[in-house]
Amino acid sequence: MNPSELRPESVVVAAGRPPREPDAPLSTPIVLTAPFHASDENRYSRHHGTETVRSFEQAVGALEGGEAVAFSSGVAGVAAVAEGQPTGTVAVVPSAAYSGSIAIFDEQERLGRMVLRRVDVADTAAVVAAVRDADLVWLETVTNPLMGVVDLPTVIGQAHAAGATVCVDSTFSTPLVARPLQYGADLVLHSVTKYLGGHSDIVMGVLVAGSPDRAEALRNRRGLTGGMPGALESYLALRGVRTLAVRMERAQANAGELARRLAAHPAVTRVRYPGLPDDPGHELAARLHDGFGAVISFEVAGTAEYAESVCTRVELVTHATSLGGVESLIERRARHSMDAEHGTPPTLLRLSVGIEHVEDLWADLSQALS
Numbered sequence: 176m177n178p179s180e181l182r183p184e185s186v187v188v189a190a191g192r193p194p195r196e197p198d199a200p201l202s203t204p205i206v207l208t209a210p211f212h213a214s215d216e217n218r219y220s221r222h223h224g225t226e227t228v229r230s231f232e233q234a235v236g237a238l239e240g241g242e243a244v245a246f247s248s249g250v251a252g253v254a255a256v257a258e259g260q261p262t263g264t265v266a267v268v269p270s271a272a273y274s275g276s277i278a279i280f281d282e283q284e285r286l287g288r289m290v291l292r293r294v295d296v297a298d299t300a301a302v303v304a305a306v307r308d309a310d311l312v313w314l315e316t317v318t319n320p321l322m323g324v325v326d327l328p329t330v331i332g333q334a335h336a337a338g339a340t341v342c343v344d345s346t347f348s349t350p351l352v353a354r355p356l357q358y359g360a361d362l363v364l365h366s367v368t369k370y371l372g373g374h375s376d377i378v379m380g381v382l383v384a385g386s387p388d389r390a391e392a393l394r395n396r397r398g399l400t401g402g403m404p405g406a407l408e409s410y411l412a413l414r415g416v417r418t419l420a421v422r423m424e425r426a427q428a429n430a431g432e433l434a435r436r437l438a439a440h441p442a443v444t445r446v447r448y449p450g451l452p453d454d455p456g457h458e459l460a461a462r463l464h465d466g467f468g469a470v471i472s473f474e475v476a477g478t479a480e481y482a483e484s485v486c487t488r489v490e491l492v493t494h495a496t497s498l499g500g501v502e503s504l505i506e507r508r509a510r511h512s513m514d515a516e517h518g519t520p521p522t523l524l525r526l527s528v529g530i531e532h533v534e535d536l537w538a539d540l541s542q543a544l545s
């Protein structure tokens with residue numbers, strides 16, 4: 176069956192399998208090799224990968240509706256895009272976003288390779304004003320950690336009218352919630368470390384290109400700079416993808432319930448979650464996404480020390496950076512100097528909601544907040 180005829184919940188299970196032939200394995204083997212026996216192509220794993228990597232790429236490509244190129248980490252994907260741009264590139268980048276992406280663009284500016292225009296990418300008018308004469312526009316579907324929702328069709332339309340390439344970091348959304356290529360994006364990035372892997376046990380990334388030319392350019396860059404992921408990581412990532420739909424279903428249901436309860440809690444002053452009807456991003460997310468994701472940011476009343484103490488009091492939820500795993504994680508983002516510099520409120524806690532029972536999560540958060 177052609178994966179493009181299936182719904183995403185079936186694609187995650189069916190895509191990226193070995194061919195259905197008698198005695199063929201159902202699951203992709205973990206192929207551990209650097210060279211292959213010589214042929215006209217003269218294969219070598221840094222350049223050509225293995226069938227384990229390609230199976231993962233097929234699954235993600237089918238989910239996003241493009242051609243996937245896997246990388247050894249999410250930031251290796253960001254670097255492949257940034258460093259593949261010619262010197263003199265004018266790039267519109269988020270003023271607040273995933274800190275690793277910002278660090279890569281900041282370095283490009285410091286090296287004199289790029290001119291940056293930093294904007295709040297959830298402010299549609301501001302991005303549209305900034306894209307004139309731009310070469311590259313970097314977006315996040317939902318901004319990290321303030322949870323602003325980006326108006327992808329409007330911004331991508333304007334960026335293309337200006338002749339810019341648009342790359343959308345869709346890590347927070349996953350292909351179950353948002354498919355930016357449908358809105359015309361040229362490239363989509365995922366930190367596979369997060370939801371696609373889903374178990375907080377690997378570091379890996381993937382870029383999905385809307386055209387074969389862009390995919391080929393990324394594969395060349397990956398071979399050139401050594402960004403190929405390992406076979407074991409690729410296997411675990413594909414295994415994670417198999418359960419992506421059910422994990423997202425539970426995590427999003429949990430997140431919706433916890434966001435409502437947090438919003439009514441006396442120790443919480445503000446909740447940022449696009450699923451709440453009064454959230455500034457609600458209307459856009461309801462219109463453009465299939466769901467509201469499972470990351471909640473909320474501010475607590477009191478000091479940064481109190482916010483930090485909430486993170487040390489949780490017992491089921493884990494105090495750690497990262498997101499997108501089966502286990503719930505919490506963190507005070509302003510503890511990272513770069514987030515603090517980019518205006519993250521000092522008492523903002525980012526909660527990545529996992530797939531535990533919602534009542535156990537609520538009991539834990541309530542005791543930690545009191």
Ligand SMILES: *Cc1c(COP(=O)(O)O)cnc(C)c1O
Binds near residue numbers: 344
């Ligand atoms: C984690 C993350 C990245 C970077 O991915 P790594 O796999 O850690 O290199 C990029 N973007 C977002 C939104 C992330 O959360």
